[in-house]
Amino acid sequence: MAAADTVELLKQLIGIPSVSPEHTPDARIAGEERLACFLAGYLEEQGFAVSWQDRDTGRPNLLGSFGPDNAPATLLFEAHMDTVGVTGMAEPFRARVENGRVHGRGACDCKGPMAAGLAALTPEALDGLVRKGYRVVFAAVMGEETGNAGAIRLVEQGLRADRAVILEPTELEIVHAHKGALWFDVEVKGRAAHGSNPERGVNAIVGMARLLERIQKRHELDRARLTHERLGQPTLSVGQIRGGTAVNIVPDQCCARLDRRTLPGEKGADILAGVRAELSDLVHEGVLLGGEVKVIKEGPPFHTDEDSELVRALGRACEKAGLPARLAGSGWFSDAGPLSTACPEVVVFGPGSISQAHTCDEFIEVESLRRGVAVLAALCRELAPADSTRKAK
Ligand SMILES: [Zn+2]
Known part of the structure; x- marks a missing residue:
């Protein structure tokens, strides 16, 4: 033509x-x-x-x-x-x-x-x-x-x-x-309390901050271990976060949305298992009361x-x-x-x-x-x- x-x-x-x-x-x-x-x-x-x-x-x-x-x-x-x-x-x-x-x-x-x-x-x-x-x-x-x-x-x-x-x-x-794309939500639960008595609550936003730090650390280990001749290393980005209802209430929930780009050979299930392990450690330590990890989209590399x-x-x-x-x-x-x-x-x-x-x-x-x-x-x-x-x- x-x-x-x-x-x-x-x-x-x-x-x-x-x-x-x-x-x-x-x-x-x-x-x-x-x-x-x-x-x-x-x-x-x-x-x-x-x-x-x-x-x-x-x-x-x-x-x-x-x-x-x-x-x-x-x-x-x-x-x-x-x-x-x-x-x-x-x-x-x-x-x-x-x-x-x-x-x-x-x-x-x-x-x-x-x-x-x-x-x-x-x-x-x-x-x-x-x-x-x-x-x-x-x-x-x-x-x-x-x-x-x-x-x-x-x-x-x-x-x-x-x-x-x-x-x-x-x-x-x-x-x-x-690369592939693994998008997932992490939802965590705490306990609400009056903002003047934070020790009575479990702050879900603070817990989320700790959790994100650990997820990031785990990701750094993946990066150190994985590299692809054409694609370089996998990436992780926290794209969205929301939690809490008012300045004077200890938040009982927080949700973050993450974007993990995967390399050929990586499995989404392994990555999510790592996130769940970190979450359950924090629940064990009393930093959070619970939570879950949900996949929004998983596209293969x-x-x-x-x-x-x-x-x-x-x-x-x-x-x-x-x-x-x-x-x-x-x-x-x-x-x-x-x-x-x-x-x-x-x-x-x-x-x-x-x-x-x-x-x-x-x-x-x-x-x-x-x-x-x-x-x-x-x-x-x-x-x-x-x-x-x-x-x-
Ligand atoms: Zn297009």
Whole structure:
């Protein structure tokens, strides 16, 4: 597809609101269904067989499949349809092109990368892949911005692929590993008393402070022990805290919300067991009366080997398109985490910069978009035949 056509396609995608319902109360712009309908028409026109997942919910996944169902291998392109909210944006759905940039909500996260993926899958590219033994699946998914629900559903409903490209704005870096995310609440209990007689109570906020210190110390030990060649060390951040009801009442409860980013090989259950052990020690010591630890979200990390065919082919594709092959790991989380449980080779790749995502002036450079299409088209040509996939397994 010519660069101008990709820009036109992107403008159309931006023009169809698909704001995550968790990010807007306005039903006219919320949800992915409108965009999915457009994509269904587009993919059908390109010769894909289209199927829906959970269409009746109004928050569907859409799948387009090209090539025989019993092909030796499946190549998946995946992009999320949902965007973040539009507060503070004047005309979020009226895409405009200015100074070589396409502006609008979703321009870079994730409609730009999505347009690049669609544009790369020309009839020639698709036929070439089928000749090499691939079935090509394009998955447009819901709910990425609020917990990867669409990607989780893809896996739960049986999607499997041998090689998967998750289209996200990576500045055309080949992200072949990212950390996992473990978000959890720690709720602790104390005993209320009048603020003038604190010795009669058990101060849940003070207890929480002690607990957080111990959790932090335990985390420092993890950091000293764990390091990943691409991702560095795991991280921990206390994101929210609330507790107490008034200045003159000893608080009987406190809740903190923590964000722990995990490395491949780490288990969420082990981390939570450590937190629970610290909590029960403090209860034992009388610093707290009780408490519990609850998971809000757990997303797996992923790591695809640098020597895998997908990473190598994408590297070759970058060079064919005149770009250096830049491999990277990332601290952010994406659909690649859940999909890595169903796909042995996964990369996150696409035009645009993550620093532009979620901003009030979201844009993507037309040049980046053009290069993204060129690299993805070259990937279709560079990818080794599917039977080598089987051998590699
Ligand atoms: Zn995204």
